[in-house]
Amino acid sequence: MNFGNDTDEILKNRDGNTSVTPATVLLHRRIGTSPAPRMLTPYEIDLLRQSKREIDQVEHEVFARKNKRSQT
Numbered sequence: 001m002n003f004g005n006d007t008d009e010i011l012k013n014r015d016g017n018t019s020v021t022p023a024t025v026l027l028h029r030r031i032g033t034s035p036a037p038r039m040l041t042p043y044e045i046d047l048l049r050q051s052k053r054e055i056d057q058v059e060h061e062v063f064a065r066k067n068k069r070s071q072t
Contacts, residue, residue, distance in 0.1 A: 021054035023047050 020028075027047040031040075040048070 021051055023050035023054050
């Protein structure tokens with residue numbers, strides 16, 4: 001019985017050995033860790049929205065695969 005995380009498996013297959021979406025990687029590189037609060041730039045906001053869409057897509061793929069398994 002496999003107890004692995006389906007989401008991690010999909011993300012690793014998409015992007016080599018990473019466990020985050022491409023937009024999330026770019027956002028982390030762009031923002032990093034800031035010592036003081038600041039406003040996000042329009043580009044960073046777009047990356048955040050793109051990251052959300054990518055995560056939603058992965059979530060949809062995971063649920064679809066689980067539903068397919070439960071029907072067999």
